Amino acid sequence: MAFAAPNVILIILFTYRPLITNIYFSTLDWTLGAASATSVGLGNYVEFFSSPDAANVLGVTAIFTVTTVGGARALGLLVALALNQKLKGRTFARAVVFAPYVLSGVGVGLVWLFIFDPTYGALSWFLRSLGQISPQWVNDPKLALVMIIVVYIWKNLGYCAVVYLAGLQSIPPQLMEAASLDGATSFRRFRTIVVPLLSPTTFFLLITSLLSSLQAFDIIRIMTPSGNGTSTLIFDSYVQAFGSYNRAGYSAAISVVLFAGLLIMTAVQLRFVERKVHYS
Amino acid sequence: MRTKPAQDPPPRVRSLSWRNLGMTIAGGYIPLALATLVVFVPLLWMMMSSLKAPGEIVTTGLALLPKNPGPQNYLDATSTVPFPRFFLNSVIVTAVGSALKCVLAIFTAYALVFVRFPFKRVIFLLILVALMVPPQVSVLPNYVLIASMGGLNTYWGIILPGLGTAFGTFLLRQHFLTLPPAILESAEIDGAGHWRKLWKIVVPVSVPSIATVGLVTIVSEWNEYIWPLIVTDHPDMMTLPVGLTQLVNSDGSTQNWGMLMAGAVIVLLPILVIFAALQRYIVSGLTQGSVTG
Numbered sequence: 001m002a003f004a005a006p007n008v009i010l011i012i013l014f015t016y017r018p019l020i021t022n023i024y025f026s027t028l029d030w031t032l033g034a035a036s037a038t039s040v041g042l043g044n045y046v047e048f049f050s051s052p053d054a055a056n057v058l059g060v061t062a063i064f065t066v067t068t069v070g071g072a073r074a075l076g077l078l079v080a081l082a083l084n085q086k087l088k089g090r091t092f093a094r095a096v097v098f099a100p101y102v103l104s105g106v107g108v109g110l111v112w113l114f115i116f117d118p119t120y121g122a123l124s125w126f127l128r129s130l131g132q133i134s135p136q137w138v139n140d141p142k143l144a145l146v147m148i149i150v151v152y153i154w155k156n157l158g159y160c161a162v163v164y165l166a167g168l169q170s171i172p173p174q175l176m177e178a179a180s181l182d183g184a185t186s187f188r189r190f191r192t193i194v195v196p197l198l199s200p201t202t203f204f205l206l207i208t209s210l211l212s213s214l215q216a217f218d219i220i221r222i223m224t225p226s227g228n229g230t231s232t233l234i235f236d237s238y239v240q241a242f243g244s245y246n247r248a249g250y251s252a253a254i255s256v257v258l259f260a261g262l263l264i265m266t267a268v269q270l271r272f273v274e275r276k277v278h279y280s
Numbered sequence: 281m282r283t284k285p286a287q288d289p290p291p292r293v294r295s296l297s298w299r300n301l302g303m304t305i306a307g308g309y310i311p312l313a314l315a316t317l318v319v320f321v322p323l324l325w326m327m328m329s330s331l332k333a334p335g336e337i338v339t340t341g342l343a344l345l346p347k348n349p350g351p352q353n354y355l356d357a358t359s360t361v362p363f364p365r366f367f368l369n370s371v372i373v374t375a376v377g378s379a380l381k382c383v384l385a386i387f388t389a390y391a392l393v394f395v396r397f398p399f400k401r402v403i404f405l406l407i408l409v410a411l412m413v414p415p416q417v418s419v420l421p422n423y424v425l426i427a428s429m430g431g432l433n434t435y436w437g438i439i440l441p442g443l444g445t446a447f448g449t450f451l452l453r454q455h456f457l458t459l460p461p462a463i464l465e466s467a468e469i470d471g472a473g474h475w476r477k478l479w480k481i482v483v484p485v486s487v488p489s490i491a492t493v494g495l496v497t498i499v500s501e502w503n504e505y506i507w508p509l510i511v512t513d514h515p516d517m518m519t520l521p522v523g524l525t526q527l528v529n530s531d532g533s534t535q536n537w538g539m540l541m542a543g544a545v546i547v548l549l550p551i552l553v554i555f556a557a558l559q560r561y562i563v564s565g566l567t568q569g570s571v572t573g
Contacts, residue, residue, distance in 0.1 A: 003391035003474070007384040008403055010444030013425075015410045018418035025420065082311040085304070093312045095559045096319050102555050102562060104503040106521035107548040110528070111326045114537045122325060125342040154318070161315075163567050215416045218505040222525060234416050241420050242510055248420060255417045262414060 019259065025252035032246040044253035053236070057254075061232040064149060065213045071153045073205055076160025077198075081190075083161065084168045094165070098158035105155065105218030112151045113138075113223050141229025148220050148230050155219070156212070160205055167201030168194070207269060214262060233258040323548070330354070330541040337538045353542035357527065360539065362515050366523035367546065369435075370502060373519055377439045378497040385448030385493055390478050392449070393456040394464065404453075410446040416506060423510050433517040438508050442501070448493040451568055455489040456482065492565035495558055499551055520547045 026044055030037030048054050079097055083090050100108060115122045116137040124134035137147045171194065179189045217234050224230040227239060233254055241251030324344070329337060331349040357363050391397065392404055422441045431437025463485065467477050483490065508519045515523065524543045528535065555562055 003387040003395060004397075004403060007388040007444055007449060008406065010384070010440075011407065011410050011446060012444075014422055014441040014444055015413050015415070015418060015446075016406075018421035019413065021421035021424075022417065025424075078311060079315045082308050082315070085308045087304070087308045087312060090312065093316050095556075095563070096316045098559070098563055099323075099552065099555055100319055101566070102499045102503075102551055104505070104521050104547045104551070106503075106505055106524050107544040110524065110540050110544040111322050111548075113535070114329065114541060115322060115325065117535070117537065119340065120338060120537060122342060125340065128340070154322075158319070159566065162563055166567065211412070211414060215414045217416060218503075218521065221505070221509075222528065225528070238419070238506065238510075241423075248424075252420055255420065259414070259417045266412065 022252045022255050022259070025249055026256045028249035028252075030247075030249040032241055032248040037249065040249070044250045045257070047250065048253055048257065053231075057231050057233055057236045060145060060230060061214070063145065064152075064216070064230075064232055065210065067149050068152045068156070068213045068216070069206065069209045071149070072157045072160045072209060073164075073202070075153065075157045076205075077164050079157065079161035080164035080168055083165050094162060098162050100155045101159040103155070105216075106222045108155055109151065109219045109222035112147075112154070116147055138224060139228070144224050144229040148216075148223055151219055151223065152213070152216055156209065160209065163205055164198065164201055167198045171197050203269070207266065210265060210269075211262065214258065233261075323552070326541050326544050326548070329538060330545045332538055334536075334538055353538035354546075356536070356539045357542045357546075361523055361526050363523065363543070363546065365516060366518055366520045369517060370520040370547075372435060373438050373504075373508070374498055374501040376435070377442065377501045378494060380439070380443055381445045381448055381497050381501075382490060382494050384443065385445045385452050386478070386483065386490065388445075388449040389452035389456050390474070390482060392453050394477070394482070395474060407446045407449050410444075411450060415442070419506055419510055422507075426511060431511070433512050433514045435517075437511050438517070438519070441507065442504065445497070448497060451493055451565065452486070452489055454568075455486055459485065488561070491558075492561045492568075495554065495562050496565040498554070499562065502551055 027039055027041055028037040029040045029043065083094055083097075114120075118124050118134040118136050121134070127134045135143050137143050175193055175197075176189055179193055180186075184192070214232075215234055216232065217238065220227070220230050220232065220235050221238070227235050231239070237251045237254040237258065239245070240247045240254060328344055328346055330353050331351075332346040333348060333350065333352060336343065336347060388407070392400065392407075418441075426432065426437045426441060429437075431440065459482065463481055464477055467481055472480070503521065504519070505521045509522045509525065512518045512522060515526070518526070524540075524547055527540055527543050
């Protein structure tokens with residue numbers, strides 16, 4: 001018991017306690033650092049959902065989450081299919097593709113910010129050589145969102161690829177051989193054998209990438225500090241409390257909305273997707 | 281007549297033909313080469329740019345290699361912000377934080393597997409569910425608590441809230457469960473207590489798993505951003521990712537790209553080197569959940 005106690009106490013104090021404290025904070029009109037706060041009940045939630053910001057923040061969060069979760073998994077599966085063949089150098093390729101996943105989002109964000117620079121970036125050079133003019137990636141809200149989605153997928157697709165590769169390697173080769181003996185084309189084998197047998201992996205990746213996409217912060221903060229067009233729930237929650245507003249209660253309410261969203265999505269997935277996944 | 285039914289090669293066996301070679305290249309090598317390049321080129325571009333002179337960066341032409349490679353951008357970065365200090369802070373926070381986390385994970389996993397105590401299942405569940413709780417949601421309450429304890433701009437304030445480890449505990453527990461009970465029985469006959477059994481038997485046979493937890497922890501501590509960003513506002517206490525933020529021109533218009541690439545190299549290179557040397561442990565540690573279900 002004494003062995004486990006320090007860790008368990010730390011987890012309760014810094015992981016579970018904040019969930020409750022956040023709910024309490026979210027009922028306060030409270031400036032961060034101020035000694036006193038007034039209770040406003042659900043006022044912060046009413047303000048958030050009735051402000052034009054809410055539609056924007058929720059929309060950006062939804063677009064960012066759906067595109068990054070979908071994009072990283074789709075591209076990851078393609079790379080995994082290539083990695084699954086007996087090719088020379090595939091161990092090396094696997095390591096290279098996975099590498100961005102372990103890198104600092106701040107460092108990665110800076111590297112890509114340079115590439116996207118409209119005047120001196122490598123991308124602008126490429127566009128110029130095609131006779132195009134580089135758009136203002138950071139200052140255009142729509143393009144800024146596209147930019148952080150691309151970079152986020154770049155950073156995370158190797159993780160999806162390696163997890164999918166493990167899933168592919170667990171498919172018994174006899175199954176594929178039997179199917180090709182029966183004359184199934186490779187696309188048909190992929191659709192009728194690989195995709196269903198990969199569904200536990202897909203489910204696992206869906207949950208883990210959803211969790212990490214909703215928490216994406218460092219790339220957004222470093223590439224688009226103003227959050228113009230890229231303000232997700234987590235970013236808005238940060239800006240409200242620690243940007244120039246110091247609105248702790250309002251920020252806590254946004255955190256609670258984010259956490260509630262996570263809970264609901266995880267529950268829905270467990271309830272509906274799990275049934276489809278375990279067919280054996 | 282039917283003695284050699286396998287005489288005819290089944291159609292699935294690929295013969296070496298131009299068509300198969302073409303398919304292997306189109307379906308295998310080209311996608312792999314493409315994926316590798318897409319990852320590799322931006323990082324190479326960063327390294328090369330960090331060694332270029334300012335005139336080579338502020339140009340609309342494109343050249344990968346620097347004409348006169350030099351450390352000027354690194355010197356500029358260091359004279360603009362206290363980079364050596366950021367680096368030192370990152371090393372301290374990563375080393376102390378990871379070491380403590382590993383010890384806590386070893387203790388907790390040992391207790392969960394080898395010690396009998398009340399509410400064990402509840403405690404295990406508590407740790408398991410904590411894996412799903414997003415740490416980003418906790419920053420405001422933790423900030424208020426740490427600030428009230430006087431922990432802003434201190435090493436312990438940066439390290440403490442992240443110390444409790446659900447990931448490491450879970451991973452080591454999975455490993456300890458696979459150890460044969462027999463290896464502990466002889467020690468029990470000798471009357472060894474838990475402390476001795478842990479350090480003399482369990483830890484020595486679990487070095488690869490502990491290394492995995494350690495490496496994954498080092499990577500995540502080094503890259504940690506939102507918490508150190510909030511809890512430090514004095515440059516002397518900032519870690520590298522937070523310090524790098526200081527280098528970025530916030531209006532976004534005129535960035536000193538050479539200097540920023542030098543900063544990016546300083547934060548990315550140590551992890552790239554560790555990853556290159558020990559990627560098997562790191563990849564298996566980070567993708568563990570997919571295999572254990």
